[in-house]
Amino acid sequence: MNDDEFTRIALKYSDSIFRIAFNYSRNRSDSDDIVQNVLLKYYKCNKEFESEEHIRNWLLRVAVNESKKLLVSPFKKKIIPLDEMGEELIFEHKEESDLYYAVMELPSKYRISVYMYYYEDYSVDEIADILKVNPSTIRTRLMRAREKLRSKLQGVWTDE
Amino acid sequence: MSNKELYKNTFSKIHASNEKVTEVIKMSETKKRRKLVSKKLVAIAACVACVASAGIVANAATDGELGKTVIGWFISPDGKQTAIEGDVSYDENGNKTTTATLENGNNLTVKKDSQTGDEYYEYSVGDEESKNKKFMISVDDSGKATVEYDDKYSEEAVFGDKNTTGDVDETPSKNSSDIVK
Incomplete structure (x- = not known):
């Protein structure tokens, strides 16, 4: 994967990844962190994708996993995320x-x-x-x- | 308006932070550039005396073929980087030697033992006066290399954050700590 391809994927799917993370966390900062984690995982994965749809499914699945991981962390269980996004x-x-x-x-x-x-x-x-x-x-x-x-x-x- | 249209209109207003996405794109570009320049960062050397204000980052990209290969970079105080090319040769036992003649006329040699994979570094100077002087390179955990020259002269070469030739994630090989005359 070259830089241009990575950039294209990052720009195309970052909002979808963010929305998934946000639907789980209801928190902008956690969701941005998840976007970064997912994109870095994609960058490092060296996986052969069959199609654009395959990439999309993979990214969204990783986004779900990363979001779930965040939700089960002991720290997250103790705090109630603020929905500051609605005001923005x-x-x-x-x-x-x-x-x-x-x-x-x-x-x-x-x-x-x-x-x-x-x-x-x-x-x-x-x-x-x-x-x-x-x-x-x-x-x-x-x-x-x-x-x-x-x-x-x-x-x-x-x-x- | 259908439920789907309403839902899409509503949630299309939610976007990832441009700043964070740009950050991760830049991060990947930097990593790729570093990988290209520095396949395996194993050594660092600095030029003493003749290149008083410039450091060298030595990269033992010694897994290449016979012929010229880049083994390091001069880094001038203004950040300009000049590749140091070395000649690669093998002896009958398969030990590899890469020698580069630096801008100041001195030689930097990297020898790789084919059996153990250990690498040794030699820095040799051309002028008669300096020939018997001993150079030592020590590399600390932060990646800063200090070259000592006859216990009285030293210079530091820093790689990693101050240039893009070294991969900051990798600690240089401890093999690079001893340099002979």
């Missing part, structure tokens, strides 16, 4: 702001499934593969997350 973001519509805070209040396992499904456009099976859980678990998580969002957001989050 400028939403064009109230619905967006409401959705953001409603999603951030979901349990992290719901948040990550929702993100993978609604933002990254992964199927249930693909999410299950990345998160290493059963597809039925992902279906349940998505269903419960939707119920919570529907009840919290009323008309904003519609039935599907």
